[in-house]
Every structure is written in C-alpha cells, then in structure tokens.
Amino acid sequence: xxxxxRAEFTGSFGSNSGSRDxxxxxxxxxxxxxxxxxxxxxxxxxxxxxxxIKNLVVQYGSFVALNDLTVEVPEGCTGLLGPNGAGKTTLxxxxxxxxxxxSGTASVLGFDIRSQGREIRQRIxxxxxxxxxxxxxxxxxxxxxxxxxxxxxxxQAVRRAHEVxxxxxxxxxxxxxxxxxxxxxxxxxxLAQAIVHGPKLLLLDEPTNGLDPAGREEMLDLVRxxxxxxxxxxxxxxxxxxxxxxVADQVIxxxxxxLRVQGMIKDLKRIxxxxxxxxxxxxxxxxxxVLGEMGAHWEELSYSSYRVTTKMTPDETGRLVLxxxxxxxxxxxxxxxxxxxxxxxxxESIGSPVHHVEGGFQL
Amino acid sequence: xxxxxxxDLSYRNYDGELSDTRYRxxxxxxxxxxxxxxxxAVWIYAAFSGGYYGLMIAVLFxxxxxxxxxxxxQPNPLSQFLNRIVWKDQFVHGFSFGQMWFLAIxxxxxxxxxxxxxxxxxxLVYLSKPCDKKDYLFGKWFGVFLPLLVxxxxxxxxxxxxxxxxxxxxxxxxxxPWMLPKLVLVLIIGSGFMASLVxxxxxxxxxGRMAGAVFxxxxxxxxxxxxxxxAAWMGITNGGRxxxxxxxxxxxxxxxxxFYGSVDGLNIGIAKAIFGTDGSPYLGIPSRIKSVPxxxxxxxxxxxxxxxxxxxxxxxxxIRPVEIVG
Numbered sequence: 001x002x003x004x005x006r007a008e009f010t011g012s013f014g015s016n017s018g019s020r021d022x023x024x025x026x027x028x029x030x031x032x033x034x035x036x037x038x039x040x041x042x043x044x045x046x047x048x049x050x051x052x053i054k055n056l057v058v059q060y061g062s063f064v065a066l067n068d069l070t071v072e073v074p075e076g077c078t079g080l081l082g083p084n085g086a087g088k089t090t091l092x093x094x095x096x097x098x099x100x101x102x103s104g105t106a107s108v109l110g111f112d113i114r115s116q117g118r119e120i121r122q123r124i125x126x127x128x129x130x131x132x133x134x135x136x137x138x139x140x141x142x143x144x145x146x147x148x149x150x151x152x153x154x155x156q157a158v159r160r161a162h163e164v165x166x167x168x169x170x171x172x173x174x175x176x177x178x179x180x181x182x183x184x185x186x187x188x189x190x191l192a193q194a195i196v197h198g199p200k201l202l203l204l205d206e207p208t209n210g211l212d213p214a215g216r217e218e219m220l221d222l223v224r225x226x227x228x229x230x231x232x233x234x235x236x237x238x239x240x241x242x243x244x245x246x247v248a249d250q251v252i253x254x255x256x257x258x259l260r261v262q263g264m265i266k267d268l269k270r271i272x273x274x275x276x277x278x279x280x281x282x283x284x285x286x287x288x289x290v291l292g293e294m295g296a297h298w299e300e301l302s303y304s305s306y307r308v309t310t311k312m313t314p315d316e317t318g319r320l321v322l323x324x325x326x327x328x329x330x331x332x333x334x335x336x337x338x339x340x341x342x343x344x345x346x347x348e349s350i351g352s353p354v355h356h357v358e359g360g361f362q363l
Numbered sequence: 364x365x366x367x368x369x370x371d372l373s374y375r376n377y378d379g380e381l382s383d384t385r386y387r388x389x390x391x392x393x394x395x396x397x398x399x400x401x402x403x404a405v406w407i408y409a410a411f412s413g414g415y416y417g418l419m420i421a422v423l424f425x426x427x428x429x430x431x432x433x434x435x436x437q438p439n440p441l442s443q444f445l446n447r448i449v450w451k452d453q454f455v456h457g458f459s460f461g462q463m464w465f466l467a468i469x470x471x472x473x474x475x476x477x478x479x480x481x482x483x484x485x486x487l488v489y490l491s492k493p494c495d496k497k498d499y500l501f502g503k504w505f506g507v508f509l510p511l512l513v514x515x516x517x518x519x520x521x522x523x524x525x526x527x528x529x530x531x532x533x534x535x536x537x538x539x540p541w542m543l544p545k546l547v548l549v550l551i552i553g554s555g556f557m558a559s560l561v562x563x564x565x566x567x568x569x570x571g572r573m574a575g576a577v578f579x580x581x582x583x584x585x586x587x588x589x590x591x592x593x594a595a596w597m598g599i600t601n602g603g604r605x606x607x608x609x610x611x612x613x614x615x616x617x618x619x620x621x622f623y624g625s626v627d628g629l630n631i632g633i634a635k636a637i638f639g640t641d642g643s644p645y646l647g648i649p650s651r652i653k654s655v656p657x658x659x660x661x662x663x664x665x666x667x668x669x670x671x672x673x674x675x676x677x678x679x680x681x682i683r684p685v686e687i688v689g
Contacts (some may be wrong), residue, residue: 023591096490117495118493118495121493126491128491133483135479146492149391149488149494150493151493151494152377152381153382156380163373167372196492198377225373230374230375
C-alpha cells in the first residue's frame, strides 16, 4: 500500500525534483534518514519514477528471464538496451501484465502490476514491434476503436483519432483500410493507436523497424516530439543505438535479466578525465609541443585534431588549449568536450561484471 | 501563401474522460456487431432465416381467405387446417428451417472474429489496452451471439404475436401457456451454441476462411450422419408407424438419439425437448410419416453446454498476447 502511494505521489507532484535529478545525472542516495523523511513527506523527498521495480524475478519454466531486477524507470524518454535475450521484452511484458512475476514487486505509474493491470494499461500506450491492426477497419476507425478500448467516449475517440492521425502524418490516408498501408504507414498507425488515449507512459518496441532512412528520421522526430515537453514518458526498446541516442535522455541497459547500467546518455558517453577534443585549421607539431609543456597530455586523433587531457576541469582545459593556440599562433576551429560513442559505452557495459548502480554509472 | 497549416497539428495530450475499465467487452462486441451490420450477406441470410414463418403466415392468410368464401354448411378449410396444427411445433419448424441460415450468418460474422485478429496480431492491440482475455473472448462471443439471437428472435416473435392476436381462439396460447418463455430459452441456447462453436473454431486458425471452411465442413459432415440415422430410423420403424419386430427397442432409441448428433440436430433436439414435442408435419400438411421422437432434455443440454464449454475453453487457451520480439 505504501509503495503504491509513494509512486503515485512522486508521479503526480514531483516533477521539479525529478528534473533536477535528471540534469545532474546522479541517482539519489536513499540513506535511512532520507527514507524516514521521505515517508513523512513523500512528495518532497523521493525521486520521480514512472515505474519502480524491485527484486523482480520472471521465469519461463526453468529459464529465468528477469533475475532479481531492481530498477527505477525515470520520467522522460528512456532507452531500454540490451543484447538479444537480455530480458527487455520480458520487462515490457511484465509492465503490461502479460506475464506474472515469480517474486518481487513492481509498480507502474503508482499502480501495482499484480493487482492493477487494467489501471496500468489504461495509462500506457504500446507500440509493438510487429505489424498489428484490427482487420477490416480504416485508420480512423482503428484508432478511434483503440481509444474506445482504452475508455474514451466514442465522440471523443473519433475526434482524437483524427487529431493523432494528422499528427502522425496519416491525415491524407485516414479513410484507407489499414491493410493497404505501406510499412512506414503501419509504423505510424501503431504509434497513433498507442497515443490516442493520451497515455502517461508510452512503450515503443523497435519503432524504426523496417523503415527506410527518411521514414526512420520522421519516426524518430515523432518520438522525440511526443517525449519532450508533452507530459508523455517514453520507454523505447531498440537495438539501434543511434536511434536511442537520438531520442532518449537516459538509458537502462539489461543483460541476462539483470540491470547493468542506468543513467543519462551524456554521462554514459563521458570519458574519465574529461578530455577536450581540439580541431585546428591545420596540423601543428608546435601546438602539441606547447600543450605538453603546459602539463597536458595529448593524442592525435586525425591530421589536425587532438584529444587533450589534463587534471583540471573541462573549462580550465579549454582555457589552456586556447592559451597554447594563441602562443603558437594557430587558429582553433573547434573545441568540445570529448565523449565516446554510445555503442562503445554499451559494449563496455555489457562486457563488464554486474554492478549495482547506486550513485550513478559504474561501467 | 503561408507554408504552415492553419490548424495546430502539434501533439497535445488527452486529459479528458476515461471511463471505468470494466465493460470493455461491450466495446468489443459493439464493434463486431457494427462490422457485421455492414455486410450485405448478413441481411440477406437474416431475411431468409425467417422463411418458414413467412410461409406459414402466407398459408394461414390464404386459407383464411378461402374459408371466407365457403358457403354456410360446408366444411370450413380453416378449421380443418387449424385442427391439424400444433402451434408449438411451428416454432420448432421455424427454428429448424433457420438453422442453415444461422450457420451462414455465424460464418460471416464469427469465422474471422478471432482468426483474422490472429493474422493481424490484433490481440496485441486489445490486450495492451485495459482489456483482458475475459473481455476479449466474451466480447467476441457476444458479438456473434447477439446478432444471431436478434435474427432468430424477430421472425419468431413476429409469428408469436401474429398467432396470439389472430388464433387465440384456435388454442394458440392455451395449447402451451409457457410457449413464449420456452421460445426465448430455445433461441438463447441455439444462438449461444452456434456462437460458441464458431468462436472456438475461429480461435484455432489464422484465417477466417479456413476457420469457416472447417466449421462448415464439420456441420455438413455431421448433418450427413444425421441423415443416415434418419434413414435408418425410418427403415426400422416404417416411417415411425410401427416397430420392426426384429429390431430391439434399445437400438431404435439409440438410432433416434444419434439422429440428433449434428450441429443443427442438437439445436433441433433441444428445441423439441424444451417445447416437449416430438414434432409434426411441416405446414400442417397431412402425412403418415412421423418425426423422430424428442430426445432427452438433459442429454441434449449436457451435450450443448459441454461442447460450448469445450469450444470456449479452446478459444481461451488460444488467446494470448503475441510475443514482443526484443
């Protein structure tokens, strides 16, 4: 009961604190004192999450798909990553109530997954990976029907169906039978039926599957648009890291049914020592020499690009780079904080031992 | 000219009313019924299904007109005709006549009800909404049951009220005061049985056509079997007039019961058993051949309920959320 209330409070009222948490990229340390205070005043103290999963175990016969999984899915757009068979699908199924956990607890939007599946699904939109539609219906009928199934009054559902179809770029084709749609259009209508009832949480399973590059761009734009500033939280499961990087703010990496990594993408991509990447107009050995004399470590990335590492803050490193350039007399074309690709971070995370993530990333 | 649309097409969240998560089955049933109503074949078959009642009313009207011209003192053809009529049997005949058409309607509405959803992964849409398997299955079943019930009820009730208004003096109501409740029971059981069968078969396939073909195949094969049993029964009872001395009564009873061993046989058997009649000739036409006696009500009820439950159980087992690949 307390779990349910807690998540409900945080989901409803705690958006400010949630924003702070996300911008800092750090998870809140739940010390006993803080927990005690939080129980007194949950709105003020507890972190914002749309789904709270604790020690969840899901089994298919003897196969353990989720193994004591504990994770808080934060507000905003979250990427769900993991190799095949990692348990991403099972996690989505569990959230939807398709499978029953063997043990552990989970609440979604403040509702318990064991006993309040209907309430959860009324507030969730699912865009499945496979093509799915109701046979024999036009797009408007299908989307309005999806809205009615979610509990919308018929008139509202029809009005809203026109709205979301327009939004998803299917306004011109809304009276066509869905079975005549192209792959890209089918992806869009899956999104339309998922958002027609104004869900609080949208689950997207491989939303760019089967799309051509232009269609993929458009779909990602749509997903990014609904997940930012529209009060809609999104969990996007994909094996395409560039897609996740494009739309998500944070990621959850699962392997073998356990949490590997959770946090903001920008933190995940951060490199230890906060190096800076410098691009000069032209190659300069003199610049590298001066940097060395100033105490910086450097490595050449390409003909005119260098990665500079110091023991200072990124701002101070930047100033040092500019000082070196001024001294040598070379023009700096670009200066940015160095980061690795999400793919590198992901590969590193799934290759490392399991860590608990209290306190942030532990790759 | 402005390059942007006049309307604001950006996404806005819906924060309007969302009704109680119960009664989702009715949304599903309603959609199924509206889709059925759009099919012309349903209306055509529905019109034909009440054919017996139409014919009976026409015959009654014709004889009524004839009797008006009969000179006093002459035998009245209407009275003679009405003396031969057993009113409750007319409902058994009407129900029996409609069986083929009910099958056709059930196939049009129900064969693809779950099968087409299986093909289109529609279960993923349904079950990701606040619906569960119970809502889905009951909604689909009800979406077949209700149209069948309405289609079978309209001509039956029309004939009932026609008879009640016109032939009360001829024993229409007094012959069996419980005729209306019995009629309602027969129609409900018949429609429910047909709906359960078609939904069960539909759940086993990924294509409505396939489900329909298999169900129709079973219907006609079992129907052929009952025709064989009818021929056998007629043979050993000399058209129901007397027993063949060489045939034990238990064999005659068994053959008579096996006659009801088909889809429409079960429906007709249960109708006879509920009305408590062995049946009489169609349209009151004089005939020396008798109908196969009514079967045991409890046996018929057990079979109909058991088979319906089995089909619904099959459908229940077949309905599951489609795998989400990831």
